[in-house]
Amino acid sequence: MAAVQTRRKRKLGQFLNALRKRAGKTEVDYHALTRKTQSTLSRMENGYISPSWTELGALLGLYGASDTERREAEALWEDAKQDGTRLVYAAAFTPEARTYARQEADATEVRTVEMNVIPGLLQTPAYAAAVRRAGKRFVDGGVSVDQAKAALAGRQRRLRTVRLDAVIDESALHRLVGGADVMREQLLHLVEATQNSNTTIRVIPFSAGAYGTMSGGGATALLFEDGDPSAVYLEYAGGGKWVDNPADVQNYLLHFDEIASGLALSPKDSVSLIRKMASALKET
Known part of the structure; x- marks a missing residue:
């Protein structure tokens, strides 16, 4: 299989370059x-391949990397070695979840x-805690609910600057996660x-x-x-994977546009529906 350039491998390559x-x-000197x-060095520095752990250490020594630079390079290497071909579940503090959080940031x-669920960046603490309790077999039991809430809050601070376009199936809005009040x-x-x-929400009816x-x-x-x-x-x-292949990524982006513009309600109508559903819960 031909080596595929990915963002994570390219970040490592740029750092080493x-x-x-x-x-x-x-x-x-590399040879x-x-x-x-030289071709191998070029492919590594352009993000098509990654060095082995042993080779990384040798290169850092050759390049006179400081302790701080070594830690940064090792973190980038950990990110780059995650499978970027198909299918990283961020429900707990796994290496994959940390990778996703860094990329999201x-x-x-x-x-x-x-x-089936409200996107993580839009979850309330009570809702997120209910989701976590329900998925207890798929999360890190060593991480407390409070720690998970704090991590989620850290991600959500990004909403001040990042553009979020969320499309949510109506079924996720009907499911009483945590009960009616939650x-x-x-x-x-x-x-x-x-x-x-910065935030747009559309509902797929x-x-x-x-x-x-x-x-x-x-x-x-x-x-x-x-x-x-x-x-x-x-x-x-319990898991997940990255899709880094350019053709596959483009298919997902086109599919998102098709849903957002062709199937989902407008942002205004989506908000009206959500308000209506919230009022109905108040009356029960």
């Missing part, structure tokens, strides 16, 4: 250390489609979130019928500035 140039080292070709735009609070929170000009991703879990696209390639994260119970 900067260290190499600062140290005044050339392709000849003398590793016995590998770098994104300038988040586009998400959710069928769900009403959650619905009102969605309405409030749309007051932020039951009348829309079938759509492409409805048989799977949630799908989130992360878009970056400075020409960095977009990536898609697919969720499933």
Whole structure:
């Protein structure tokens, strides 16, 4: 299989390239250390392949990396070695979840489609805690609910600057996660979130019928500035994977646009529906 360039591998490659140039080292020095070709060095620094752990340590030594730079390079290496071909579940503090959180923090735009649950960036603490309790077999039991809430709150602070376009299936709005009071609070929170000009919420009504991703879990696209390639994260119970392949990512972005513009209610009508559902819960 041909090596595929991914954003995470490219970030590592760029970091190593900067260290190499600062140290005044050339392709000849790289070959003398590793016995590998200039082509291999180029593919590594451009994000098509990653060095082995042993090779990374040797390169950092050759480039005179400081302790801080070594830690940064090792963190980037951990990110880059995550499978970026298919299907990272951020329900607990796994290495994959940390990778997702770092990538989300770098994104300038988040586009998400959710069928069964409110997107994490829009969850209230009570709703998030109820989801976590229900999925106890798939989360890290060593992480307390309070710690999980704090981590979620940290992610949600990004809503001040990141553009969020969320498409939510109507079924997720009807499910009484945590009970009626918790769900009403959650619905009102969605309405409030749309007051932020960076946040758009659209609801896929039951009348829309079938759509492409409805048989799977949630799908989130992360878009970056400075020409960095977009990536898609697919969720499933207990796990998930990245989609970094450009053709596959483009398919998900086109699919998102099709749902948002062709099947989902307008943002205004979506907010009206959510308000109506919240009022109905108050009356029960």
